[in-house]
Amino acid sequence: MEHARQVEILRELITRLDDGTTCDAGRVAVNQAEAYTCEKLARQEWETFFANHPQMIGLSGELPKPGSYLTCNDFRVPVLATRDQTGRFRAFVNACRHRGAELVNGARGEQARFTCAFHGWTYRNDGSLMGIRAAEQFGTVDKACLDLIELPSLEIHGLLFVHPREDGIINPVELLGDFGAELAAWDLAKAEYAGESVLDMPVNWKIANDTFGEVYHFNTLHRNTLAHLLHGDVATYREFGRNHRICVASKFIDTLRHQPESQWTIRDGAVVAYYLFPNIQIVLLNSMLALAKIYPDADRVGQSLTRVSHYGLPHIASQLANSDAAQKLSGDNVYAADMAKPVEFSLEASAELFLSTVEHEDYAMGVKTQAAANSGLIKEFVFGRNEPALHHFHNNYREMLGQGPLPEYRAQRAAG
Numbered sequence: 001m002e003h004a005r006q007v008e009i010l011r012e013l014i015t016r017l018d019d020g021t022t023c024d025a026g027r028v029a030v031n032q033a034e035a036y037t038c039e040k041l042a043r044q045e046w047e048t049f050f051a052n053h054p055q056m057i058g059l060s061g062e063l064p065k066p067g068s069y070l071t072c073n074d075f076r077v078p079v080l081a082t083r084d085q086t087g088r089f090r091a092f093v094n095a096c097r098h099r100g101a102e103l104v105n106g107a108r109g110e111q112a113r114f115t116c117a118f119h120g121w122t123y124r125n126d127g128s129l130m131g132i133r134a135a136e137q138f139g140t141v142d143k144a145c146l147d148l149i150e151l152p153s154l155e156i157h158g159l160l161f162v163h164p165r166e167d168g169i170i171n172p173v174e175l176l177g178d179f180g181a182e183l184a185a186w187d188l189a190k191a192e193y194a195g196e197s198v199l200d201m202p203v204n205w206k207i208a209n210d211t212f213g214e215v216y217h218f219n220t221l222h223r224n225t226l227a228h229l230l231h232g233d234v235a236t237y238r239e240f241g242r243n244h245r246i247c248v249a250s251k252f253i254d255t256l257r258h259q260p261e262s263q264w265t266i267r268d269g270a271v272v273a274y275y276l277f278p279n280i281q282i283v284l285l286n287s288m289l290a291l292a293k294i295y296p297d298a299d300r301v302g303q304s305l306t307r308v309s310h311y312g313l314p315h316i317a318s319q320l321a322n323s324d325a326a327q328k329l330s331g332d333n334v335y336a337a338d339m340a341k342p343v344e345f346s347l348e349a350s351a352e353l354f355l356s357t358v359e360h361e362d363y364a365m366g367v368k369t370q371a372a373a374n375s376g377l378i379k380e381f382v383f384g385r386n387e388p389a390l391h392h393f394h395n396n397y398r399e400m401l402g403q404g405p406l407p408e409y410r411a412q413r414a415a416g
């Protein structure tokens with residue numbers, strides 16, 4: 001992100017801290033609790049946003065060199081993603097063309113060729129069929145017609161997208177619009193994959209998304225965890241088409257106030273969180289990045305799976321290394337930092353934060369929320385003016401499904 005934009009955001013956060021204001025959706029809206037329990041809606045969502053929509057499967061650093069591969073089974077189409085020998089990112093249906101066996105069953109690794117475990121056909125990492133075992137006995141086939149089925153793929157600004165349909169179109173302008181320029185400035189192609197945690201929980205995928213969409217809960221639900229590091233009740237918010245960005249003030253921002261703006265950096269003064277339609281949350285914790293991919297369970301409306309991948313950002317860590325005062329946060333001391341000083345998150349600190357804050361607090365609360373929606377007795381949820389990202393997320397998918405925007409709270413009451 002350009003320095004001028006960083007300063008602008010930090011200034012806005014400081015002004016809002018002083019004024020006691022935050023980002024504003026301009027109205028209070030209601031969302032029917034059925035949005036989280038309706039099986040018909042869940043099927044529509046699956047078809048529209050997952051079966052027929054580009055999916056971001058990770059960051060470029062997960063395929064660091066020719067021969068790297070990863071597999072993904074989160075949206076019904078089994079995907080094998082590779083970086084071929086020319087360095088090109090490609091995606092295939094992870095199924096052998098002989099009789100459909102899963103070709104690669106590991107999550108990730110390095111391999112230029114893949115041999116099917118069933119009868120031993122071998123493919124190159126560009127998808128071409130290389131060899132048929134016992135070819136004379138098998139009989140004559142046209143090898144050129146039996147390459148792996150390739151899926152549309154796009155690598156852009158360090159993000160990896162795959163379309164789950166062979167004839168699908170990935171339109172970067174539609175996906176990213178002017179969001180791309182801001183993402184590009186982070187140099188996410190340099191992010192290094194460091195590990196993953198998985199949350200498989202009884203919450204609808206939209207409740208899971210909602211937990212990332214507001215800071216209103218920081219000072220209450222996270223009072224013993226995240227609220228030690230970040231200011232609650234204050235955020236900046238900006239939309240980029242169907243995507244958006246939320247910035248949350250780090251408590252270190254109170255120290256930044258006394259430094260010249262030329263020395264301000266957003267990595268010290270704020271956490272930046274990006275949402276990419278439909279199911280991606282990217283959280284930048286100075287030298288670490290966490291990517292949450294949230295998938296509905298295709299058969300159970302009240303269940304979802306969140307994969308949280310952690311990455312190091314070496315280009316940002318190297319800047320922090322020059323700062324003598326930066327405290328290195330580990331899993332043990334992440335909530336005990338002296339926030340008058342800049343901090344540097346380690347993988348362990350980032351993983352602990354996602355365990356203790358996101359899993360044990362946000363998602364645990366989401367499970368209760370889902371139970372309330374399932375009961376049928378809570379008919380609607382209310383989205384405050386201070387929760388604009390929730391309005392945006394729900395209005396986005398509602399528009400794509402031909403539904404009107406969320407009704408305004410007062411209009412709803414007057415009609416009742």
Ligand code: FES
Nearest residue numbers: 096098099116119
């Ligand atoms: S199914 Fe792969 S070689 Fe037979």
Ligand SMILES: [Fe+2]
Nearest residue numbers: 211217222362
């Ligand atoms: Fe939270």
